[in-house]
Amino acid sequence: MMVVIDAVRFDVLSPKQIRHLSVCEITTDELYEDNRPKLNGLRDPRLGVSSRLGRCASCNQTWSQCSGHFGHYEMPHPVYNIGWIPEVLQWLRRSCRYCGHVSATVLTKKCPSCKKPCPKYMKANAVTLRITEHDAPTRDLLAPEAHQYLEQIPQENVHIFRGHKDDFHPSSLVMTVLPIPPNCVRPSPTIDGDEVRGEDDLTRRLLYILRVAKGYAKVQNEASVIREHAMRRTQDAVHMYIDQKRMSSKQVANQKSIASRLRGKTGRLRGTLMGKRSNFTARTVITGDSMLDMREVGVPQHVADTLTIVENVNRLNYKQLRELVRTQDKTIKYVIRPDGTRLDMRTIKGRTEQLKQGWSVERTMRNGDPVLFNRQPSLHRMSIMCHRARIMPVGKTFRLNLSCTTPYNADFVSSFLFCYFEPEMNDN
Ligand SMILES: [Zn+2]
Numbered sequence: 132m133m134v135v136i137d138a139v140r141f142d143v144l145s146p147k148q149i150r151h152l153s154v155c156e157i158t159t160d161e162l163y164e165d166n167r168p169k170l171n172g173l174r175d176p177r178l179g180v181s182s183r184l185g186r187c188a189s190c191n192q193t194w195s196q197c198s199g200h201f202g203h204y205e206m207p208h209p210v211y212n213i214g215w216i217p218e219v220l221q222w223l224r225r226s227c228r229y230c231g232h233v234s235a236t237v238l239t240k241k242c243p244s245c246k247k248p249c250p251k252y253m254k255a256n257a258v259t260l261r262i263t264e265h266d267a268p269t270r271d272l273l274a275p276e277a278h279q280y281l282e283q284i285p286q287e288n289v290h291i292f293r294g295h296k297d298d299f300h301p302s303s304l305v306m307t308v309l310p311i312p313p314n315c316v317r318p319s320p321t322i323d324g325d326e327v328r329g330e331d332d333l334t335r336r337l338l339y340i341l342r343v344a345k346g347y348a349k350v351q352n353e354a355s356v357i358r359e360h361a362m363r364r365t366q367d368a369v370h371m372y373i374d375q376k377r378m379s380s381k382q383v384a385n386q387k388s389i390a391s392r393l394r395g396k397t398g399r400l401r402g403t404l405m406g407k408r409s410n411f412t413a414r415t416v417i418t419g420d421s422m423l424d425m426r427e428v429g430v431p432q433h434v435a436d437t438l439t440i441v442e443n444v445n446r447l448n449y450k451q452l453r454e455l456v457r458t459q460d461k462t463i464k465y466v467i468r469p470d471g472t473r474l475d476m477r478t479i480k481g482r483t484e485q486l487k488q489g490w491s492v493e494r495t496m497r498n499g500d501p502v503l504f505n506r507q508p509s510l511h512r513m514s515i516m517c518h519r520a521r522i523m524p525v526g527k528t529f530r531l532n533l534s535c536t537t538p539y540n541a542d543f544v545s546s547f548l549f550c551y552f553e554p555e556m557n558d559n
């Protein structure tokens with residue numbers, strides 16, 4: 132089945148959607164029972180395969196096919212998501228907690244709709260919001276209260292304020308249900324493929340949330356001070372799971388959190404998604420060379436001997452290529468037959484004189500070949516331009532005419548350039 136994607140939308144999952152996506156509810160903080168993953172625990176087999184052996188309990192596929200399934204955990208009370216605290220603050224400031232009126236500007240004194248006084252909301256630090264009511268002292272605004280205020284806002288008011296109709300409601304910004312990532316997102320550490328009974332940092336963080344939440348359930352009937360203390364503990368546990376770095380406390384920071392997997396040079400975005408290297412390229416330092424033509428780029432001999440392209444044998448280049456193959460020229464590395472078989476020039480001495488049109492050869496770079504030349508950061512289209520290769524027997528740097536320094540913003544102090552070797556359909 133072919134799937135055509137015509138749009139991608141980023142949104143906040145509502146508690147209803149989280150429950151709908153979930154394959155099981157996590158209800159216990161025990162991981163294993165009789166040496167097997169416990170059902171409804173954080174290692175529930177329905178969350179996907181956790182080792183190379185066995186099949187997924189949800190989709191019956193193997194390790195390489197199943198991409199895992201989310202579970203969910205019902206929080207004993209609403210908690211902030213550290214990443215959405217600024218948005219929560221915005222919604223609180225623009226809405227009335229009595230009538231659910233949403234204003235385009237921050238409400239400072241009275242609600243224009245019900246004339247009731249509006250409290251002042253502030254951000255104390257990255258993880259704490261504070262509230263000042265007209266004649267009461269400033270106090271911390273915990274997530275359950277913020278959630279209660281946001282829930283007052285009718286869905287129509289949200290539609291009018293945002294200018295389009297969808298399922299988003301600001302109360303989803305405060306979490307009541309925690310999505311539990313699939314097993315394969317947090318695999319047990321292994322030694323030579325054998326599973327060892329240790330747990331991934333994320334599993335340990337989640338386990339801590341479950342245990343602290345259990346502690347909160349125990350103090351339900353105690354005094355409000357004790358309940359509030361337990362509530363702050365669950366909130367902190369969730370913050371530590373999502374983003375440890377932004378917390379001001381001096382908690383152990385050697386365990387990873389979700390944000391630390393994404394952030395930084397080695398994180399998912401910069402390290403895994405953007406950091407792709409590709410074949411048929413070379414990378415080295417650049418230096419200037421005033422003897423080169425502006426359209427040329429000097430390529431070190433070593434690079435020219437390594438990079439290859441596939442050149443189709445046609446009416447125009449047949450004679451030349453046949454001659455190269457016949458003389459066992461070093462620039463031809465492989466001869467490729469129309470059926471795809473590759474003949475290595477090093478092993479087939481003298482057997483390829485029947486080179487025909489319609490075949491192709493894999494040859495190395497030679498003078499005049501068009502190459503794409505790029506210097507990062509690629510900020511505009513002139514950061515990648517086409518040049519003619521000029522093979523330089525001496526030196527190991529890419530060389531360019533000094534007139535080309537401006538478009539590449541090259542300074543010859545610490546420049547690197549990529550040289551992409553691209554085939555050309557030419558009549559030579
Ligand atoms: Zn599965």
Ligand SMILES: [Zn+2]
Pocket residue numbers: 227228229230231232242243244245246247
């Ligand atoms: Zn109001």
